[in-house]
Amino acid sequence: MTPCDAPLEQLLLHAEVIEHITEHMYGCLPQEACGVLIGHSRAASRTLTVTQFIPVKNTAESPLHSFHLDPVHWTRLALTEKGLVGLFHSHPHTSPEPSREDMLQLPSFGGLLQVYAIARPTVSVASGNHSLQLHTYKITRGKTHMESPAPCKVNTLAQHNAESYALAPIPFDIHEG
Numbered sequence: 001m002t003p004c005d006a007p008l009e010q011l012l013l014h015a016e017v018i019e020h021i022t023e024h025m026y027g028c029l030p031q032e033a034c035g036v037l038i039g040h041s042r043a044a045s046r047t048l049t050v051t052q053f054i055p056v057k058n059t060a061e062s063p064l065h066s067f068h069l070d071p072v073h074w075t076r077l078a079l080t081e082k083g084l085v086g087l088f089h090s091h092p093h094t095s096p097e098p099s100r101e102d103m104l105q106l107p108s109f110g111g112l113l114q115v116y117a118i119a120r121p122t123v124s125v126a127s128g129n130h131s132l133q134l135h136t137y138k139i140t141r142g143k144t145h146m147e148s149p150a151p152c153k154v155n156t157l158a159q160h161n162a163e164s165y166a167l168a169p170i171p172f173d174i175h176e177g
């Protein structure tokens with residue numbers, strides 16, 4: 001059974017994960033920051049706990065407005081990191097909601113991940129502290145049924161197995177200590 005079989009109902013982020021994301025996001029400004037989330041899920045309680053953030057270099061051609069995980073680092077993480085559960089990137093200037101481009105990129109990660117997180121930097125005027133507005137989503141998937149008949153044999157497999165992914169907001173709680 002894959003973790004996606006049980007619908008995720010609760011998301012917990014360790015406080016250090018928030019701190020690390022914040023630090024990395026501010027360090028990357030004005031560019032978009034990105035990285036992966038490491039954690040574990042408990043099917044019984046339908047809870048996913050994120051325990052670690054690993055920054056990945058943004059190798060997008062225009063990193064001010066988009067992100068692309070460094071392919072070498074990403075491949076290594078995808079192959080070796082057992083606790084890979086999510087993806088993070090920042091929107092330095094816009095609301096932390098999935099953009100059209102984010103949704104177009106989703107199929108390249110969707111099958112491997114359960115959580116999608118986007119943050120925007122929000123400097124607190126009162127304290128001057130670096131803080132963030134963080135939105136978290138769970139990745140849901142479903143088969144896309146192509147209506148047109150397969151035009152040739154080469155495409156048959158891809159068409160019948162095309163999976164589509166969607167993002168559904170899931171609030172997070174912060175796990176201290």
Ligand SMILES: [Zn+2]
Pocket residue numbers: 089090091097098099102118
């Ligand atoms: Zn984005």
